[in-house]
Amino acid sequence: MKKMLAPYRISPQGMRRIRPFLPKFEPVIMRKAAIPVCAPDLTSREAKYVEEAMKSTWISGTGPFVERFENEYAKRVSKTRYAVAVNSGTSAIHLSLIACNIGPGDEVILPTFTMIATVNAVRYCGATPVLVDADPVTWNMDVAAVARKITKKTRAIMPVHIYGLPVDMDPINKLAKKHGLWVIEDASEAHGATYKGRSVGALGDIAAFSLFANKIVATGEGGIITTNSKKLADLVKLLRGHAFTPSHHFWHQYVGYSYEMTNLAAAVGLGQAERVAELVKKRRHNGAMYSKLLRDIPGITVPVEPKGYTNVHWMYCILVDKKKYGMDRDALRATLAKNGIETRTFFVPIHFQPPYYEQYRQELFPVAEALCRDGLYLPSASTLTKKEITTVCSVLHSAVRL
Numbered sequence: 001m002k003k004m005l006a007p008y009r010i011s012p013q014g015m016r017r018i019r020p021f022l023p024k025f026e027p028v029i030m031r032k033a034a035i036p037v038c039a040p041d042l043t044s045r046e047a048k049y050v051e052e053a054m055k056s057t058w059i060s061g062t063g064p065f066v067e068r069f070e071n072e073y074a075k076r077v078s079k080t081r082y083a084v085a086v087n088s089g090t091s092a093i094h095l096s097l098i099a100c101n102i103g104p105g106d107e108v109i110l111p112t113f114t115m116i117a118t119v120n121a122v123r124y125c126g127a128t129p130v131l132v133d134a135d136p137v138t139w140n141m142d143v144a145a146v147a148r149k150i151t152k153k154t155r156a157i158m159p160v161h162i163y164g165l166p167v168d169m170d171p172i173n174k175l176a177k178k179h180g181l182w183v184i185e186d187a188s189e190a191h192g193a194t195y196k197g198r199s200v201g202a203l204g205d206i207a208a209f210s211l212f213a214n215k216i217v218a219t220g221e222g223g224i225i226t227t228n229s230k231k232l233a234d235l236v237k238l239l240r241g242h243a244f245t246p247s248h249h250f251w252h253q254y255v256g257y258s259y260e261m262t263n264l265a266a267a268v269g270l271g272q273a274e275r276v277a278e279l280v281k282k283r284r285h286n287g288a289m290y291s292k293l294l295r296d297i298p299g300i301t302v303p304v305e306p307k308g309y310t311n312v313h314w315m316y317c318i319l320v321d322k323k324k325y326g327m328d329r330d331a332l333r334a335t336l337a338k339n340g341i342e343t344r345t346f347f348v349p350i351h352f353q354p355p356y357y358e359q360y361r362q363e364l365f366p367v368a369e370a371l372c373r374d375g376l377y378l379p380s381a382s383t384l385t386k387k388e389i390t391t392v393c394s395v396l397h398s399a400v401r402l
């Protein structure tokens with residue numbers, strides 16, 4: 001019988017448990033003087049490269065900008081020996097897992113507090129995602145919880161540098177070494193961030209970045225894999241384009257994918273990679289300004305930057321304590337929206353998502369749930385003006401009920 005794919009649904013009983021943590025509504029943004037939550041930062045440099053790519057008539061993944069972009073990215077962003085561009089961040093995660101031979105029966109440890117694509121990529125491989133809770137201070141995966149989740153089936157740990165702050169990688173790499181596990185970074189939100197002087201994207205065996213329009217380095221849709229291993233780089237390069245055998249074109253020794261980045265997207269990426277220092281500097285500058293203006297408001301928690309880390313504030317995030325602030329996160333969002341300010345609520349954790357709920361129903365992830373209930377990101381683009389930041393902060397100051 002023919003049957004279309006049906007959506008996953010959570011039982012009414014399950015929904016009763018989850019609902020108090022979910023956003024109550026999406027507020028309507030006042031059109032006038034709207035400050036968007038995030039907009040790309042593009043200049044004539046990117047435009048010039050795109051025009052050059054168009055005029056060359058190379059529009060597929062075989063055009064020269066792809067390699068130029070990869071070289072520039074490896075040199076300036078990830079500080080790795082290799083970078084391999086693909087068509088999305090999700091493809092980058094998927095190919096990294098495939099190259100590490102992750103498949104059915106294998107377990108991959110990752111945070112429940114992340115964007116859905118991280119866990120979906122594990123699911124594409126037929127592997128089993130094993131979730132850990134978030135750390136209440138950094139909002140990154142609770143590193144201490146990782147050790148408790150390792151079993152005989154564990155093959156990889158996938159740390160995600162949430163909202164631009166690197167994960168504490170030393171203990172993760174130590175565990176991975178002890179148990180013979182792959183470390184695959186999901187670096188989609190942390191272009192240019194550093195941990196103890198080393199760049200994100202160079203902190204494990206292999207890393208995946210998203211280059212989606214709102215990411216710090218953007219190509220619209222796109223992703224890139226970074227690594228210091230020539231073997232892994234060569235393998236993902238082969239896999240991204242149907243795994244054609246160089247010596248016998250239509251002969252395939254792997255099940256390949258069609259995940260190439262186009263020359264046009266790579267032209268945008270080259271311009272962005274050349275500007276990465278500026279893009280990161282602006283994000284960090286905006287983050288510092290926000291924190292200075294918001295730090296003393298009772299009930300508002302601002303992001304941290306532990307010593308030895310750089311937080312690149314992909315999104316500038318706050319937590320709203322309903323009791324101390326006098327208003328909950330959703331009411332504050334509505335107030336900001338009335339003032340033309342667009343915001344987003346934090347990720348809904350993986351264990352609350354309909355396709356994954358049943359699998360993790362017996363487990364507890366209280367930190368991720370509280371983040372989902374109280375977290376909010378403010379306008380975060382690198383193009384944000386000083387005046388826009390002061391406007392946002394003044395609404396937060398005047399909304400507080402002492």
Ligand SMILES: *Cc1c(COP(=O)(O)O)cnc(C)c1O
Pocket residue numbers: 088089090091114115117118160186188189210211212221222223
């Ligand atoms: C944006 C993002 C992705 C997905 O990237 P796409 O380019 O949209 O496929 C994956 N993981 C995290 C943590 C992200 O923030």
